[in-house]
Amino acid sequence: MNAPSPTLLAAKDFKSDTKPVWCPGCGDYGVLTLLTRALADLALRPENVAVVSGIGCSSRMPAYMNCYGFHGVHGRALAVATGLKVARPDLTVIATGGDGDGYSIGGNHFIHACRRNVDLTYIVMDNHVYGMTKGQSSPTTEPDWDNALMPGGTGVRPFQPLVIALASGANFVARAFSGDITGTAEIVAQAIKAPGFAFVEIMSPCVTFRPEQREWKELARPSPVPPTDDPARAARRLMTDDGFNIGVLYTGNRKPYQPATGQERKPLNALAQGFAL
């Protein structure tokens, strides 16, 4: 975490001049608004924040923000974010992306980022579809979602991101909804403040390929129970969950990964000497 700055900035100071190309009504607009608001609320400064993403509609986030940004390749946001954070521990590093990017092609990074517990925040805008490539089923798509590209549905059990984050060792696990700007800005701010790997799954409707997700605003409701630091209790809660309880589920106390900076190391040329022919 960076020290609070003397002049407070507003959310708009974290937005860039680039106009988003998202479809009108896309949930990702809300995430842009609430993420910039969280950064302002935390009194961070753009020069101390880096937003890293992969590829997808949601992964366009860095382009629309005024801070350091890295738009990488599909599925690799967490690998880039990890490298950045260990090299520059002073930066607040946030990875953003979609369910395809993060759970499909990048799924292995997700598991290992949770395990490694580097001090990062990972925000996934989950719309249960590959939006950018025009509406194919993703790992979180309901198995019976009938659509032109997967007639009759995939029949495959959906990926359970919160369960996996919890089981893999994420230090902070939350579910949020892009339509709830104030509540989700608060959750994201907590995630950024939390030490270690913080995971926020934001339900963010794709109005173009999943218009029925507009209903999420009726269904999403604050979880009736407060966060727990007991993984077993959090797991049990997820097992009985209908997917629409929003709020912080779990806050752990695992020690974050500490990059080994400034340690005494044997100089390289001394090692090389030993092998000289």
Add this chain to the structure above:
Amino acid sequence: MSAVDTAIPTPKKSPLDVVIAPRTENEELISGSEAIAHAVRLANVDVITAYPIRPYDTVMQYVSKMIADGDFDCEFIVAESEHSQFEIVKHASAVGARVFAGSSGVGWFYAFEALAVTAGLRLPMVAMVGNRALDDPGAFGVEHNDALAVRDLGWMLCWVSTAQEALDTALIAYRVAEDPRIFLPCAISCDGAFLTHSQSIVKVPSQAMVDSFLPRYDRGDKRLHPDNPITIAPQVNEDWLMEMRRQSDEAARRASDVLIEAYRDFNAKFGRGGEPFIERYMMDDAEVALVGMGTMAMPVKVAVRKMREQGKKVGFVRVRWFRPFPTRELQDALADVHAVGVIDRDFSFGSAFFSGVLANELRSALYPAKKKNQPKILSFIAGLGGREVSTGNVMKMTKTVFDAANGVGTDAQDTYWIGARE
């Protein structure tokens, strides 16, 4: 496949070879991607894997529609990435399933580990590459560097220029890839957008016609099966690797003759298909020639026609197969021209003369051809990232080639970037 296997049987003549099915074909207005999907259906592919990336994803779309409409039955698996996509079909091929997969640009590159090993293990598959620029994010237009990357690995590799050719070539590709003399994977490159997404009238053959041309895939004693306990991909290290590479080399050498055989049969049964490796356009008395691949043929043919009307003796050679490379055919087609302009929709930074990939390949193919009277070879880099190549561009390139032929103003080895802002 064991490392010591050298005897690759010549297939017995299939009784199917002599049956000529009646030519019943439906004319349909379809895109290049849909044509590939039809070929996959007609080849009765057993296992298909998919992961979306444009422009290839249109094939995935058409295949799933055919399955949903009940027109086609196969295992259709949407993988979690291209790497898994190509791993799945590779192993399905090992047990004797006919397989198909496809991708584009960085997706194809993400599968690279699997692509390399598929060829090394001699596992046939047919893949479609919807050519796309390698991102930085945001570049979706056509460039050929994606597919070209497998050129040294044992993949057969071709470029098609029309939807009809896409369909026909996919059928030919199955026959050759799965021929026991070959057992190599084959990639069919379709220029992104220009071919994958544009429609034309295509003759879609009947199942009977295709069945008379394409035998079932039979791995014989190379089939991985509990009744046939063999090891695929054993640990060989330096003990056997060189011999395995040598076997791949021999298969790649045999590929030319097997392709010629397949085209001959295809021409007989379907009444089209043309010359296997190259297409010669107005080459008869040409003094200079342009050479290119894929949909570059469109503006080039129009420009060549116009220039012919003006009395300029220019022709065009379209390279259809890049692997095996048509060395003999190109030596023959270009034997009498004074200068050649190779139009590459790719780049090869730092290569000899900083030329395109095709230009350099052609240069080495022609080098031993006729030592004294070598045509001058000019390299043009054009149309990268899907930028339009106009007939005007082609005429300007041709003028430069004529100048080179007449010894005016140019060094034979020059490389020119066409239409790039300075």
